[in-house]
Amino acid sequence: MERNYKIEEPELIKKETVKKVIFYIYIFFSCISIYKRYTYDVPSRNVVNTIGRTEYIVNRETNERYDKPFSSLSCYKTSYKDLEIGDKIGDFEFFDKDGKSLKVYKIYKSKYGVGIKKARSFTVFNTELK
Helix, strand or coil, X not given: CCCCCCCCCCCCCCHHHHXXXXXXXXXXXXXXXXXXXXXXXXXXXXXXXXXXXXXXXXXXXXXXXXXXXXXXXXXXXXXXXXXXXXXXXEEEEEECCCCCEEEEEEEEEEXXXXXXXXXXXXXXXXXXXX
């Protein structure tokens, strides 16, 4: 007596499952990119620490020293109203109480206000300047 057993090898991963996984991964990365695009005003840790410890800043182009970082930027000699979006205002170097240089940032105007930019981090610190 012969017994005929039909042996089926099960599919390890179904095609529908693969499609669903790829779709969910695509949705996940899309959400991350949208989140990064619209969270422009979240300060990075380096920027906050630098500004918190800043005693004075120096404009590297003119070597002028300012004692109060935020008010000095609004007193900068360039008229903010004449600036176009993306224009560079100047390079500023931040110093602590001992006179040690903390960081160098580029100050520029964007559609969100006047901001500081270092590497890839961006922080808007005064949106009232137009």
